[in-house]
Amino acid sequence: MTGSINIALLGCGVVGSQVVRLLTEQADELAARVGAPLRLVGVAVRRPQRHPDVPADLLTTDAAELVSRDEVDVVVELVGGIEPVRGLLLTALKAGKSVVSANKALLAEDGAALAAAADESGADLYYEASVAGAIPLLRPIQQSLAGDRIVRVAGIVNGTTNFILSAMASSGANYTEALEEAGRLGYAEADPTADVDGYDAASKAAILASLAFHTRVTADDVYREGIRDVTAADIAAAKALGCTVKLLAICEQTNGSVSARVHPAMIPRSHPLASVSGAYNAVFIEAAAAGQLMFYGQGAGGPQTASAVLGDLVAASRNRVIGGRGPRDTAHAALPVLAMGDTHTRYHVALDVIDRAGVLAQVAGVFAEHGVSIATVRQEGRGHGNGAAGRDADDGAPGPKDATLVIVTHSASDAALAATVEALTGLDAVQGVAGVLRVEGLGRPVTELGGGS
Numbered sequence: 001m002t003g004s005i006n007i008a009l010l011g012c013g014v015v016g017s018q019v020v021r022l023l024t025e026q027a028d029e030l031a032a033r034v035g036a037p038l039r040l041v042g043v044a045v046r047r048p049q050r051h052p053d054v055p056a057d058l059l060t061t062d063a064a065e066l067v068s069r070d071e072v073d074v075v076v077e078l079v080g081g082i083e084p085v086r087g088l089l090l091t092a093l094k095a096g097k098s099v100v101s102a103n104k105a106l107l108a109e110d111g112a113a114l115a116a117a118a119d120e121s122g123a124d125l126y127y128e129a130s131v132a133g134a135i136p137l138l139r140p141i142q143q144s145l146a147g148d149r150i151v152r153v154a155g156i157v158n159g160t161t162n163f164i165l166s167a168m169a170s171s172g173a174n175y176t177e178a179l180e181e182a183g184r185l186g187y188a189e190a191d192p193t194a195d196v197d198g199y200d201a202a203s204k205a206a207i208l209a210s211l212a213f214h215t216r217v218t219a220d221d222v223y224r225e226g227i228r229d230v231t232a233a234d235i236a237a238a239k240a241l242g243c244t245v246k247l248l249a250i251c252e253q254t255n256g257s258v259s260a261r262v263h264p265a266m267i268p269r270s271h272p273l274a275s276v277s278g279a280y281n282a283v284f285i286e287a288a289a290a291g292q293l294m295f296y297g298q299g300a301g302g303p304q305t306a307s308a309v310l311g312d313l314v315a316a317s318r319n320r321v322i323g324g325r326g327p328r329d330t331a332h333a334a335l336p337v338l339a340m341g342d343t344h345t346r347y348h349v350a351l352d353v354i355d356r357a358g359v360l361a362q363v364a365g366v367f368a369e370h371g372v373s374i375a376t377v378r379q380e381g382r383g384h385g386n387g388a389a390g391r392d393a394d395d396g397a398p399g400p401k402d403a404t405l406v407i408v409t410h411s412a413s414d415a416a417l418a419a420t421v422e423a424l425t426g427l428d429a430v431q432g433v434a435g436v437l438r439v440e441g442l443g444r445p446v447t448e449l450g451g452g453s
């Protein structure tokens with residue numbers, strides 16, 4: 001066995017502390033797999049007194065000094081955020097030290113600079129834990145599917161929002177109630193913004209699109225909508241169509257460009273992603289030759305995420321032992337990113353209208369004017385003696401009539417749909433837009449829409 005592989009750990013929180021535990025508990029096995037012992041030479045933290053489980057002589061508050069030590073072979077970064085981590089990792093990579101990171105925010109913002117620094121010095125840069133935690137996803141994309149052409153990567157990459165949407169669907173809770181439950185059970189953080197507003201998923205989408213399509217997509221390139229505006233009525237409307245609502249990250253390659261978007265969408269309950277509930281993640285990959293593949297598991301958690309970090313650490317360490325480096329990021333395709341307005345999907349539009357002769361024709365006319373083709377229309381009575389939702393509106397009940405028109409479109413551009421909705425709000429007979437949600441078939445025909453619950 002050769003000399004040890006020396007590891008510097010930055011950050012010792014939820015994930016970092018589990019990496020220390022696994023490195024200690026599995027030391028002999030890891031050494032056998034790598035061909036050299038993995039030796040932790042330093043752990044950079046903010047407050048050493050909070051880490052009684054880490055040998056005191058390893059703890060330091062000076063991350064910059066630790067990273068620049070000559071003895072360090074691999075830097076494992078589990079701090080998160082952009083600065084000071086970016087500077088620390090660039091220093092490490094430029095000095096030829098390999099880097100393992102779970103930092104999706106940094107990778108999605110400045111992965112190109114990190115990859116360039118790794119290329120320059122011949123070091124490894126691995127970040128499997130940054131997307132979908134424990135689920136092996138980036139390595140299959142980069143290695144197992146390297147000979148194929150990936151056309152779509154779509155999935156549920158945020159456990160917090162999936163938990164909230166699952167709770168809303170199963171109990172009928174509204175968003176605020178479900179968020180509170182997620183907080184109580186430890187899924188949602190005190191400040192849930194990064195999760196519920198889709199920033200976390202957008203960073204992951206940027207990383208997935210970059211690797212899958214051999215190009216560079218940053219978090220800013222990703223269209224982003226979170227789940228704050230998803231209502232109990234949206235969930236009920238999805239149910240009525242045989243669908244469920246999920247926060248999806250969708251990355252596609254079409255006609256020489258890529259698109260990456262994060263937003264809530266209805267998906268058919270028969271789709272494999274529909275049954276992914278609670279804090280689980282699942283990602284669906286479609287490749288030209290391989291066809292459809294699905295990856296499922298826990299996207300967060302200390303031990304789970306540490307598993308992915310250790311996998312990267314073993315890979316980087318093996319490369320050190322053998323001499324050389326593993327597969328690097330390839331961005332040779334350099335594809336343009338499609339504007340959200342030019343992406344195409346189907347839509348569910350619920351309109352509150354006055355129920356009188358000619359309204360349906362008027363509404364249909366607005367869709368037609370904007371080139372948006374209607375697939376199905378359903379009218380539901382609403383109040384004023386008009387009967388319960390879902391019953392025939394024309395039930396002969398006396399009094400003024402209000403109704404909700406539930407329209408599902410064929411595939412249309414996002415820009416055309418937005419213009420249609422804008423124009424609909426200008427119609428006298430339209431009292432309000434009760435809901436607009438995208439409907440995604442995700443590589444499967446959406447045949448069952450309207451099929452009921």
Ligand SMILES: NC(=O)C1=CN([C@@H]2O[C@H](COP(=O)(O)OP(=O)(O)OC[C@H]3O[C@@H](n4cnc5c(N)ncnc54)[C@H](O)[C@@H]3O)[C@@H](O)[C@H]2O)C=CC1
Nearest residue numbers: 011012013014015044045046078079080102103300301305
């Ligand atoms: N917790 C999870 O389930 C997952 C986390 N990740 C990523 O893993 C990374 C770490 O996440 P967690 O362990 O959950 O965070 P955490 O907040 O529990 O741990 C981060 C640690 O870094 C320390 N720290 C902050 N600034 C520092 C500095 N300048 N020098 C040294 N230490 C510093 C903090 O005191 C804290 O102990 C983040 O990038 C996160 O996005 C990725 C997937 C899942």
Ligand SMILES: N[C@@H](CC=O)C(=O)O
Nearest residue numbers: 157158159160299300
């Ligand atoms: N906050 C994320 C976990 C880390 O990637 C989630 O809720 O999935």
Ligand code: NA
Nearest residue numbers: 128131133135
């Ligand atoms: Na992963």
